[in-house]
Amino acid sequence: MLRGALAALLSIEPDIEVLGSFSDGEQALQAVGKHRPEVLITDIEMPKMSGLELTARVKELYPGTHVLILTTFARPGYLRRALEAGACAYLLKDRPSEELADAVRSASRGARIVDPQLASQIWSTEKDPLTDRERLILRRAGDGETTAELAHSLRLTEGTVRNYLSEAISKLHASSRHEAARIARDKGWL
Amino acid sequence: MLRGALAALLSIEPDIEVLGSFSDGEQALQAVGKHRPEVLITDIEMPKMSGLELTARVKELYPGTHVLILTTFARPGYLRRALEAGACAYLLKDRPSEELADAVRSASRGARIVDPQLASQIWSTEKDPLTDRERLILRRAGDGETTAELAHSLRLTEGTVRNYLSEAISKLHASSRHEAARIARDKGWL
DNA sequence: ATATCACCATGACACCTGTCATGCATTTTA
DNA sequence: TAAAATGCATGACAGGTGTCATGGTGATAT
Numbered sequence: 001m002l003r004g005a006l007a008a009l010l011s012i013e014p015d016i017e018v019l020g021s022f023s024d025g026e027q028a029l030q031a032v033g034k035h036r037p038e039v040l041i042t043d044i045e046m047p048k049m050s051g052l053e054l055t056a057r058v059k060e061l062y063p064g065t066h067v068l069i070l071t072t073f074a075r076p077g078y079l080r081r082a083l084e085a086g087a088c089a090y091l092l093k094d095r096p097s098e099e100l101a102d103a104v105r106s107a108s109r110g111a112r113i114v115d116p117q118l119a120s121q122i123w124s125t126e127k128d129p130l131t132d133r134e135r136l137i138l139r140r141a142g143d144g145e146t147t148a149e150l151a152h153s154l155r156l157t158e159g160t161v162r163n164y165l166s167e168a169i170s171k172l173h174a175s176s177r178h179e180a181a182r183i184a185r186d187k188g189w190l
Numbered sequence: 191m192l193r194g195a196l197a198a199l200l201s202i203e204p205d206i207e208v209l210g211s212f213s214d215g216e217q218a219l220q221a222v223g224k225h226r227p228e229v230l231i232t233d234i235e236m237p238k239m240s241g242l243e244l245t246a247r248v249k250e251l252y253p254g255t256h257v258l259i260l261t262t263f264a265r266p267g268y269l270r271r272a273l274e275a276g277a278c279a280y281l282l283k284d285r286p287s288e289e290l291a292d293a294v295r296s297a298s299r300g301a302r303i304v305d306p307q308l309a310s311q312i313w314s315t316e317k318d319p320l321t322d323r324e325r326l327i328l329r330r331a332g333d334g335e336t337t338a339e340l341a342h343s344l345r346l347t348e349g350t351v352r353n354y355l356s357e358a359i360s361k362l363h364a365s366s367r368h369e370a371a372r373i374a375r376d377k378g379w380l
Numbered sequence: 381a382t383a384t385c386a387c388c389a390t391g392a393c394a395c396c397t398g399t400c401a402t403g404c405a406t407t408t409t410a
Numbered sequence: 411t412a413a414a415a416t417g418c419a420t421g422a423c424a425g426g427t428g429t430c431a432t433g434g435t436g437a438t439a440t
Contacts, residue, residue: 004287005195012202097194131387147426158426160389166428177427321417337396348396350419356398367397 002093006041006100013101025049032058037065038108041100044071044078052078052085059086066107070100076121077188079114089113128189129171137164139190142181192283196231196290203291215239222248222255228298231290234261234268242268242275249276256297260290266311267378269304279303318379319361327354329380332371 003021011018019035022028024047032040040058044051055067068089069082079090089107091099092115106113130138140150147165151158165177174180184190193211201208209225212218214237222230230248234241245257258279259272269280279297281289282305296303320328330340337355341348355367364370374380 001283001285001287001290002192002195005192005199008199008287009195093191095191097191097198100191133388156388157390159391162427163389163391163429166430169428175428323418346418347420349421352396352398353400353419356400359398365398 006097009097010101010104016101016104023047025051025054029054029057032062032065036062039066039068039104041068041070041104044069044073044082052081055082055085055087066110068103068107068113074115074118075186075188076118077186079118079122080188083114090115090118092118126187128184128187130168130184130189134164134168134171135184135189137161138168138177138181138184141165141177142185142190196287199287200291200294206291206294213237215241215244219244219247222252226252227255229256229258229294231258231260231294234259234263234272242271245272245275245277256300258293258297258303264305264308265376265378266308267376269308269312270378273304280305280308282308316377318374318377320358320374320379324354324358324361325374325379327351328358328367328371328374331355331367332375332380 003023007018007021010016019037020031022031025042026048028040028042029049040054042051042054046054049057051069051071055069058065058067063086066089067085067087068091069087070091070093071078072093074092082090088110089103089112091103091113095115103113128135137150137154141147147158147161150156151161154161165180168184169175169177169180172180172183174183181190193213197208197211200206209227210221212221215232216238218230218232219239230244232241232244236244239247241259241261245259248255248257253276256279257275257277258281259277260281260283261268262283264282272280278300279293279302281293281303285305293303318325327340327344331337337348337351340346340351344351355370358374359365359367359370362370362373364373371380
C-alpha cells in the first residue's frame with residue numbers, strides 16, 4: 001500500500017514521472033533494464049532479491065541510474081552496506097512523506113542524502129570485536145543451525161561451539177545467541 | 191510516512207476531507223472528540239493506546255464516528271476483537287492504495303467491510319484449547335516473566351509452571367513457550 | 381630467547397526448558 | 411452409584427545453553 005501511495009503522490013509532481021512499481025527485487029531489476037530511469041527507489045528487505053543486492057546489480061549494469069534506499073531500518077550496518085553497494089541516498093520511512101519528492105530530485109542530480117541522525121552513527125562505528133571463528137559460528141547459529149550441527153560440520157566439540165557463542169554474547173553484551181546475532185547483524189558485522 | 195502519504199491522497203479526493211493525522215492513540219482520541227469526524231482510520235499497534243482500545247473508547251464516547259482499521263496484521267484474533275470493539279471495517283496494508291478511498295466512503299455510510307480472505311477465517315475459528323491456568327501462565331510467560339517469577343507469584347512449583355507451558359506448547363503445536371505465546375496471541379486467545 | 385598476547389580448543393559445571401508418569405480432586409457420563 | 415474424563419499439581423528426567431578455568435599454538439615485542 002505504501003508503494004502504491006507514494007507512486008501516486010510522486011506522479012502528481014509536475015517534474016517527476018513514475019515509470020513503474022514492483023513488489024520484488026527481480027522485477028525491479030528487469031524494469032530498470034527496460035526503462036533506464038534516472039532514479040530507483042527501493043526498500044531493503046524484499047522478497048526474491050534484497051535491496052542491497054539490487055543496488056549492487058543496478059550500479060554494475062546501469063550505472064546511470066541513481067539508487068535511493070527507502071526503508072524502515074535505522075541500522076548503521078544497512079546504511080554502510082547500502083553506500084558501499086553504490087546507493088546515493090538513504091531515507092527512513094518514519095520521515096514525513098513530503099521529503100520524498102525532494103529527495104528524488106536531489107538523487108537525480110546524484111547528490112548524496114543520508115538521514116543525518118544515522119550519518120553520525122556510521123562514523124562513530126565501533127569496529128567488530130568478533131574473531132573470525134566467533135563471527136562464523138555466530139552467523140550460522142543466527143541462521144538457526146543447532147549447536148550439534150555446527151560442531152559436527154566444523155569438526156569441533158559442542159563445548160567449543162558453545163564457548164565461541166558465549167564469547168560473542170559477552171562481547172556484544174547480549175544475553176543469548178539469538179540476541180547476539182541480531183545485534184551483530186544490526187551493526188553489519190555478519 | 192504511510193500516514194502522511196495516505197492523508198495527502200485522501201485529501202485530493204473531492205468528497206473527502208482530512209481533519210487531522212496523529213501518531214498515537216491518545217492524540218487521535220482527543221482529536222475525534224474535537225472534530226467528530228464521520229470516519230476514523232486507525233492502525234492497531236500504536237504507541238500509548240492500541241487501535242483496539244481506541245476503537246472501543248471512540249464507539250463509547252462518540253458512537254457517530256465509524257472506525258476503519260488499517261493494519262499490517264492479518265490475524266483472525268485482531269479482526270474478531272476489532273469487530274467486538276465496534277469497528278466497521280478491517281483493511282490490510284498490503285492491498286492497493288486505491289481501495290482506501292472507497293473503503294472510507296463505504297465506512298461513512300456505516301457499511302461493514304472486511305478483507306474477504308480474513309473474513310472466512312474468523313468463522314472457521316477453532317476455539318481456544320487452553321485451560322484457564324494454561325492461558326494465564328502462557329500470557330505472562332509471553333510477556334517475559336520467568337519460570338521462577340511465575341512459580342513464586344502463583345505459589346506453585348517451578349515444575350508445575352513448566353508443565354502448564356509444556357501443555358500449552360503441545361496443544362498449539364509450538365516448539366517453545368515463545369512460539370506458543372505468539373500463536374495464541376495471533377488467534378486472539380490471550 | 382623469552383615473555384606476552386591473541387586466538388583456538390576442550391571439558392566440567394550450574395542452570396533452564398520441555399516431557400513424562402503419577403496422584404488427587406471435581407465434574408460429567410453411563 | 412460407578413466409571414470416566416477433566417483440570418490442577420508435583421517431581422524425576424534428559425537435553426540444551428552459557429560460563430569458567432584450563433591448556434595449546436603461533437606471532438609479536440622486549
